[in-house]
Amino acid sequence: MPKAISTITITPSCYVKTNIPDGHLNMRSQPSEISTIVAVLSEGHVLYPIGPIRDGWVAVATITGEQVGYVNAKFTTCQEEK
Numbered sequence: 609m610p611k612a613i614s615t616i617t618i619t620p621s622c623y624v625k626t627n628i629p630d631g632h633l634n635m636r637s638q639p640s641e642i643s644t645i646v647a648v649l650s651e652g653h654v655l656y657p658i659g660p661i662r663d664g665w666v667a668v669a670t671i672t673g674e675q676v677g678y679v680n681a682k683f684t685t686c687q688e689e690k
Contacts (some may be wrong), residue, residue: 622668624653624679624688633678633684639665647675655679656684 611664624633628651635647639662649655658676659667666681 612670613635622655622684623659624651624655624668625655625683625685628683631685633679635670635675637645637677637678639667639678641680643678646677647677655684655686 627631631651633653634645637646649670654671655657655668656670656671656673657666661681664681665678666684666686667676667678668684668686669676677690
């Protein structure tokens with residue numbers, strides 16, 4: 609799993625979309641729907657991408673950097689912002 613880096617500053621560049629199933633998005637330990645849930649993110653949650661989108665998943669960190677994992681990119685604005 610990616611590790612949070614506290615020695616650099618990253619500008620937030622994507623968010624959890626609104627109107628997603630169940631109103632929340634699971635952040636997972638690996639890029640898979642069967643991997644462990646490490647955080648539950650609400651609609652509008654700010655995300656910092658820390659890796660490219662691969663196979664529909666993107667590695668992200670939360671605004672505090674305390675939670676790091678993978679989310680399904682289709683439920684974020686990460687893929688929309690280039």
